[in-house]
Amino acid sequence: MDTLVRATALSRQFGQHSALSDVELCLERGQVLGLLGANGAGKTTCLRLLSGLLAPTAGRIEILGIDLVRQPLAAKRHLGYLPERPPLYPELRVDEYLTYCARLQRLPRRAIAEAVATAKQRCGLDEHGRRLIATLSRGYRQRLGLAQAILHRPAVLILDEPTEGLDPVQMRELRGLIRELAQDAGIILSSHLLPEVQAVCDRVMILHQGRVRLDAAIQTSRPTNRWRVQLGEPLAVEALKLLAPVAEAQALGSNRFQIELCEGTNSADLARALLLAELDLCELAPERSDLERTFFDLIGAEEQHG
């Protein structure tokens, strides 16, 4: 596969504080990598390092084999970056701003009009070319921020919290756009939203206190049929396993269980079986996704109740 980004032993310190330590990162063409982590985990620092806005204290970053520190101009030509706050000029119109960004990216003069039109069309800004940026809503500003990042069709797209400020419809559109862009580019995005990362990313990297705690592929399209059950009184887990819809059961406490249902059955079947067995059903809830569980396990914030 075509390696677009390779970060080796990447570290960054702010004074005595170590924001990022020994991060190894590799991004292939066609891949969407999600950076997950709590506030202060080092996500934004990592993205700022990869976009060339910060210099690493130690380590090396290569963009398409070009050293980002030694040859920043050549490497930055292949990068598109959407920071947490879109870098906009409120006094400019949308078209003026995108044209300016295209020139900054050193696009050939002849290609600028077409690049601006394509970026606007992809981000749903067709009708807003003449509008002043100051008058755009937060969602449209975010779209414009994305438009400036994809304007020059970069090989590597770095998006810091791209769905911030978007409504649910826009978020769904953005997911589609990210998948579309990933066909001929590599994308790194950070987010607090686990379902979003699960929906759009091929790989996830979980950062905690500046260190990579997990770097793994996301197993997609595996329907979860796992439920969490709380009964009115304590029960042996073996008794639950005897119920027809239950494929596997695991005790989480004396009256709390995690149950994997047989194929073709659903929560209604489980509830019916529990009531027929004359058990008091206090709670029946879908188990959290694998990613969510992994995330909380890794950052050590697993809730002790519920």
Next chain:
Amino acid sequence: MIGTIAAREIRTGLVTPLLWVLLGSGQIVLAWIFLHVIERFSGLEASERLVSLTQELCVNLFGLAAVLTMLAAPLLAMRMLSAELRDGSYERLAGAPVRVGEIVLGKLIGLAVLLTPVCLLPAANLALLTGITPLDLGQIAAATLGLWLAALFFGAIGLQASSLTEQPGAAVLLAFGVLLLFSIIGQAETLTAQDLSLFGWLAWNEHLFRFLLGMVRLSDLGYFLGFIGLFLALTHRHLANRQLD
């Protein structure tokens, strides 16, 4: 690339009110001084006129315009870096395949173009006397050049202050402080031995004054260009070091 950055700065300067307010208020003050000088000069007998009308107007109008540009340059410069650092739009520049030197020169050229109309205001006022009285065009040209160089000098200090902080207000105050120091440092000469002229040389007003008298000297050109280069180099250094902060 320098042109692209400068053009964006000029566009922003033209669509925001700051420049127009500076031009409008500056012209009102200059017009008042202009009329005052003309009235005073025309009231004098020929024997009482020690200097020409051109010189009288140049010293008064261009001197006042220099003070105006000293106020205007940091105000225009604060938006170019400090406000961009605060609003996050500087990240667009820093993330683009652009050298820091190109950013600094683009900003300076943008600032120079925006300050040029302020520098041309005294000459525009003097143009009203064309055909009415003989004017020394060479002296007016030298004074305009001197004022423009002084404006660039103020602008370079403004940019350097603007690169130091994400608070535009603090950047303006910092620039005013440095400019005030460069304005009054010549006064320190009176506190020391009369033959020590270093402090006098450091003050910008001494160098501008010779331009206003119609003298274009290499030493004065060197003073302005040297300090513009110094403050641009400091701006460059600070912006380049932001990657390490």
